[in-house]
Amino acid sequence: xxxxxxxxxxxxxxxxxxxxxxxxxxxxxxxxxxxxxxxxxxxxxxxxxxxxxxxxxxxxxxxxxxxxxxxxxxxxxxxxxxxxxxxxxxxxxxxxxxxxxxxxxxxxxxxxxxxxxxxxxxxxxxxxxxxxxxxxxxxxxxxxxxxxxxxxxxxxxxxxxxxxxxxxxxxxxxxxxxxxxxxxxxxxxxxxxxxxxxxxxxxxxxxxxxxxxxxxxxxxxxxxxxxxxxxxxxxxxxxxxxxxxxxxxxxxxxxxxxxxxxxxxxxxxxxxxxxxxxxxxxxxxxxxxxxxxxxxxxxxxxxxxxxxxxxxxxxxxxxxxxxxxxxxxxxxxxxxxxxxxxxxxxxxxxxxxxxxxxxxxxxxxxxxxxxxxxxxxxxxxxxxxxxxxxxxxxxxxxxxxxxxxxxxxxxxxxxxxxxxxxxxxxxxxxxxxxxxxxxxxxxxxxxxxxxxxxxxxxxxxxxxxxxxxxxxxxxxxxxxxxxxxxxxxxxxxxxxxxxxxxxxxxxxxxxxxxxxxxxxxxxxxxxxxxxxxxxxxxxxxxxxxxxxxxxxxxxxxxxxxxxxxxxxxxxxxxxxxxxxxxxxxxxxxxxxxxxxxxxxxxxxxxxxxxxxxxxxxxxxxxxxxxxxxxxxxxxxxxxxxxxxxxxxxxxxxxxxxxxxxxxxxxxxxxxxxxxxxxxxxxxxxxxxxxxxxxxxxxxxxxxxxxxxxxxxxxxxxxxxxxxxxxxxxxxxxx
Numbered sequence: 001x002x003x004x005x006x007x008x009x010x011x012x013x014x015x016x017x018x019x020x021x022x023x024x025x026x027x028x029x030x031x032x033x034x035x036x037x038x039x040x041x042x043x044x045x046x047x048x049x050x051x052x053x054x055x056x057x058x059x060x061x062x063x064x065x066x067x068x069x070x071x072x073x074x075x076x077x078x079x080x081x082x083x084x085x086x087x088x089x090x091x092x093x094x095x096x097x098x099x100x101x102x103x104x105x106x107x108x109x110x111x112x113x114x115x116x117x118x119x120x121x122x123x124x125x126x127x128x129x130x131x132x133x134x135x136x137x138x139x140x141x142x143x144x145x146x147x148x149x150x151x152x153x154x155x156x157x158x159x160x161x162x163x164x165x166x167x168x169x170x171x172x173x174x175x176x177x178x179x180x181x182x183x184x185x186x187x188x189x190x191x192x193x194x195x196x197x198x199x200x201x202x203x204x205x206x207x208x209x210x211x212x213x214x215x216x217x218x219x220x221x222x223x224x225x226x227x228x229x230x231x232x233x234x235x236x237x238x239x240x241x242x243x244x245x246x247x248x249x250x251x252x253x254x255x256x257x258x259x260x261x262x263x264x265x266x267x268x269x270x271x272x273x274x275x276x277x278x279x280x281x282x283x284x285x286x287x288x289x290x291x292x293x294x295x296x297x298x299x300x301x302x303x304x305x306x307x308x309x310x311x312x313x314x315x316x317x318x319x320x321x322x323x324x325x326x327x328x329x330x331x332x333x334x335x336x337x338x339x340x341x342x343x344x345x346x347x348x349x350x351x352x353x354x355x356x357x358x359x360x361x362x363x364x365x366x367x368x369x370x371x372x373x374x375x376x377x378x379x380x381x382x383x384x385x386x387x388x389x390x391x392x393x394x395x396x397x398x399x400x401x402x403x404x405x406x407x408x409x410x411x412x413x414x415x416x417x418x419x420x421x422x423x424x425x426x427x428x429x430x431x432x433x434x435x436x437x438x439x440x441x442x443x444x445x446x447x448x449x450x451x452x453x454x455x456x457x458x459x460x461x462x463x464x465x466x467x468x469x470x471x472x473x474x475x476x477x478x479x480x481x482x483x484x485x486x487x488x489x490x491x492x493x494x495x496x497x498x499x500x501x502x503x504x505x506x507x508x509x510x511x512x513x514x515x516x517x518x519x520x521x522x523x524x525x526x527x528x529x530x531x532x533x534x535x536x537x538x539x540x541x542x543x544x545x546x547x548x549x550x551x552x553x554x555x556x557x558x559x560x561x562x563x564x565x566x567x568x569x570x571x572x573x574x575x576x577x578x579x580x581x582x583x584x585x586x587x588x589x590x591x592x593x594x595x596x597x598x599x600x601x602x603x604x605x606x607x608x609x610x611x612x613x614x615x616x617x618x619x620x621x622x623x624x625x626x627x628x629x630x631x632x633x634x635x636x637x638x639x640x641x642x643x644x645x646x647x648x649x650x651x652x653x654x655x656x657x658x659x660x661x662x663x664x665x666x667x668x669x670x671x672x673x674x675x676x677x678x679x680x681x682x683x684x685x686x687x688x689x690x691x692x693x694x695x696x697x698x699x700x701x702x703x704x705x706x707x708x709x710x711x712x713x714x715x716x717x718x719x720x721x722x723x724x725x726x727x728x729x730x731x732x733x734x
Contacts, residue, residue, distance in 0.1 A: 009417065011374075031070060079153075081155060085118065096177065097127035099121055126181050135242060154251070182235075218447045222530050240277040244257045244277060257279050274329075283323070345393070347391055360405070365416075372428040376413070383397055471660060490658055498525075512626035513623055513626060519631065550600075555567070557577055561578075583650060594633045598617065598632055607620060617631075664695065681695070689724060696717055701716075701733060
């Protein structure tokens with residue numbers, strides 16, 4: 001197999017191993033098992049510490065043998081770098097490559113193993129010596145191993161991040177080299193220190209006198225969140241670019257280069273940044289690892305977690321939400337890989353998670369594919385042997401040549417592999433609705449105490465509201481609002497945009513002016529992008545477009561005096577009582593539950609669409625060829641917390657007025673992917689009982705179930721039954 005042959009396949013893979021490697025014989029046996037089960041891809045994870053233990057001493061023999069054996073089996077190899085696990089000689093030769101904490105202490109952790117966290121945080125590659133050594137090693141690795149034509153893709157970073165808080169004791173990196181890089185970046189952004197001072201409201205004499213905030217707590221000042229923005233979007237991006245360029249220079253076959261996240265940075269714009277440093281991006285997928293659901297979700301308030309709600313949340317939250325987010329962040333038409341995928345029970349020390357069964361594997365895989373993934377690679381083939389994750393995650397148990405979960409993965413994977421035009425390409429149609437994310441808003445909110453959780457919960461709830469209503473959803477990052485495809489969205493939803501620059505505000509208004517429906521939540525633009533309050537408590541351009549004034553803003557109590565997100569009161573009278581906004585005009589006879597806060601306005605009566613105690617709390621305004629909606633509360637939390645039937649009904653009406661409706665008129669949910677003269681319809685049953693429904697087919701189209709399930713077709717329609725929490729995929733051929 002070579003890279004050109006592989007480009008026409010749907011990649012179904014598994015990670016063979018990481019350090020310490022099992023015996024060569026065991027690994028070859030497992031490769032043979034995977035080949036028999038229809039897998040066409042093996043991942044090998046290299047480790048710099050192991051592969052260059054002494055400077056200039058390269059130990060690539062095992063990779064040569066395994067890659068050659070994979071070639072004999074006609075299997076591709078996905079080779080990933082682990083440069084955070086740097087060799088000991090690097091630290092000795094370049095002592096300045098130690099990362100530094102805020103207080104100037106050096107990070108002394110030097111990874112001896114891929115656990116924990118693949119060697120993170122690793123060296124600081126702003127040290128020129130360390131960067132040069134890293135790039136030299138990468139070029140050597142790629143030039144030597146790249147002679148094997150069945151290497152089909154390179155991965156530059158195993159779960160992009162440093163994760164310093166949990167591994168080294170605090171944020172990084174504040175070393176002199178990184179701070180100097182930061183100052184150069186600020187100079188490239190502002191040009192002059194006077195321009196920076198005017199924006200930050202500071203009085204620096206020169207860029208050399210600027211220091212990042214080194215306080216022990218998060219605080220919403222530019223010196224703090226601008227540095228966080230820099231580390232996340234500039235410093236890490238530079239490392240990614242350097243690694244990609246080194247591979248491209250050394251690889252005579254010019255194979256694709258990507259990196260993957262531990263999880264998408266939901267609510268942030270980072271993944272838009274990272275995807276543009278590589279050929280494409282991927283993410284890890286562990287739907288049953290961690291804690292199911294959000295802490296404020298209704299079902300999390302019970303003493304014993306209920307089965308249906310947990311499995312349902314795995315689908316929409318842990319899989320669909322994350323993959324739809326990453327797919328939206330991808331470059332136009334780029335691949336989107338499920339680059340690590342849970343293959344067995346999550347294992348952390350002595351805590352063994354539930355053993356996934358065939359239904360789990362099918363539900364997980366098909367939900368991920370319905371959100372747009374173009375490849376799935378499982379972690380890991382054979383049970384983990386390292387103590388922190390012992391006997392976990394794998395498709396195969398500690399012993400034996402098959403399992404129920406492997407057999408189902410094989411069945412589903414081989415069925416998907418028959419249609420590479422449908423499943424190996426980024427071909428999910430553009431949705432009618434998109435949720436706006438804004439990296440500057442995200443970074444500023446992270447520097448505050450309460451708002452970050454409220455914002456992330458709001459975004460997540462909006463996605464859940466759309467997904468559970470059968471409405472496909474994309475995400476748009478604020479920096480890309482001027483792209484041509486944005487004008488094709490019927491609706492853009494802007495959740496809790498507390499910080500809003502004038503540029504983003506004007507771009508949003510331009511979208512509405514050109515015919516779009518812009519749904520804004522209250523508190524939009526109370527702060528500018530530098531973290532300073534805006535007079536009038538709302539971005540001036542938005543306020544002018546809507547012809548409104550903010551009359552009152554306050555937090556609102558939770559229903560039944562709940563305490564999931566409410567902050568302690570300083571004194572009496574700070575909270576408005578729990579209640580509902582009442583519909584008026586186009587939303588007449590509808591009600592929306594107030595969540596987290598309530599904002600009321602001075603506005604013209606004809607523009608008012610919602611009221612709170614008879615005061616305007618929702619505005620509908622025609623603007624150019626489009627419409628602006630301003631809703632004076634957070635709507636997203638209602639999809640997961642204190643759920644009732646009135647708010648979803650009102651949101652459905654609101655979206656319908658914006659010409660956004662479910663893709664199917666029924667209880668079953670549908671997502672689509674478009675191939676060559678055929679489509680794949682992913683039909684999901686999120687309910688507790690089996691459902692039988694009819695779907696209208698395109699004229700002259702034929703339909704069949706990809707896994708052989710029963711379908712009744714006649715007169716341009718298909719009838720099928722979907723069991724609870726199951727997903728069926730039908731191929732519709734024209």
